């Protein structure tokens with residue numbers, strides 16, 4: 121989880137850090153010409169576990185590579201486990217293309233809506249209707265008037281006096297006052313996380329139950345319960361209480377960390393991948409343990425519970441190039457005029473929704 125990765129703890133000498141660096145996006149800097157497009161440095165992906173091809177080969181001939189088994193569980197998609205990592209489950213292509221589109225849209229439209237918090241809260245306060253503002257080319261106009269001064273455009277005069285304005289109309293000196301503006305499209309690109317249900321306080325690294333919040337939407341709860349089932353004890357049902365939505369752009373990564381703020385680690389974290397393909401690293405209890413690398417594609421679900429929750433994990437790379445992103449089905453599904461803004465976003469992004477039972 122964000123904030124738990126400390127450079128002091130995780131020196132570059134650890135096996136986890138070395139593997140992160142192996143897969144991280146670097147650009148080749150051999151070209152001096154600014155006209156030439158920067159090229160990502162090629163990376164050897166031969167050791168990355170590919171559950172899509174494992175699933176395909178299993179469907180063809182019941183064949184599984186050493187160390188991988190299929191859970192004996194009646195489910196729509198096969199559920200794979202790693203023999204040396206109890207509590208880790210991988211369900212390739214668990215979400216239909218329609219479900220993927222639905223959750224991409226929700227992640228951009230309703231999940232960042234207040235009272236849900238986002239990384240923008242700290243600097244800009246609660247921002248409403250970000251996707252719509254980006255679609256209609258608006259700017260977030262921040263009035264620099266000091267708190268307490270007369271302020272005609274303020275919505276929250278104490279800290280975050282801002283509003284949306286059309287780019288064409290915007291004049292940096294409104295009514296003689298000095299204003300600062302940020303295009304909504306830039307804020308959308310810089311969206312890194314939003315939190316649903318019980319709100320997570322990143323500064324204290326704990327859930328703050330006193331922060332205003334809405335319950336996790338029912339459809340997402342139902343989906344999480346269904347997906348969590350293979351990892352639940354017989355007769356128990358997963359109770360989704362909080363979710364963190366991570367937004368990744370090209371070059372973004374999520375450093376090695378543990379998710380250790382929930383009370384009962386026997387309950388799984390349900391983690392869904394949407395958009396561009398990524399590499400997930402599953403390490404051990406120590407950052408010195410060599411992590412396994414695996415591909416995460418749009419529609420894949422990962423469950424982590426029990427012993428697996430004690431393992432460092434992270435996402436060092438997302439692939440935004442045409443060849444590797446593997447979002448062809450999303451492109452087809454989102455070709456309608458109304459969906460263009462979502463498609464434009466997801467073509468170069470990845471979204472992860474991870475759902476948790478907190479108590």
Ligand SMILES: O=C(O)CCC(=O)C(=O)O
Nearest residue numbers: 121366379391435472474
């Ligand atoms: O993006 C992912 O797939 C992993 C997310 C994660 O590990 C987290 O939010 O704790």
